[in-house]
Amino acid sequence: MKKELLTDRETFHLEIPADENNLSEVRDFISDVCLRAGFSKRETNNTKLAMDEACTNIIKHAYRDMAGTIRIDVEAEPGRVEINI
Numbered sequence: 001m002k003k004e005l006l007t008d009r010e011t012f013h014l015e016i017p018a019d020e021n022n023l024s025e026v027r028d029f030i031s032d033v034c035l036r037a038g039f040s041k042r043e044t045n046n047t048k049l050a051m052d053e054a055c056t057n058i059i060k061h062a063y064r065d066m067a068g069t070i071r072i073d074v075e076a077e078p079g080r081v082e083i084n085i
Helices: 020-036 041-063
Strands: 010-017 069-077 080-084
């Protein structure tokens, strides 16, 4: 099923346990939002890479050996995404 492109500003949220095994869920989530915002493949891949690195740093440095969660809030509109972790 193909996702519809955004025509207005929308908000998306993802909350996952802070574990490297969940990074693919983050990448899929960000990819979906970027594609709906009309990003090119390159822009989408660059955004996924940045998110992967940021979440990996949170897991390795903020939580270390502790359990925790990562919450991602995205405000998206055609051609633009704003991501808060």
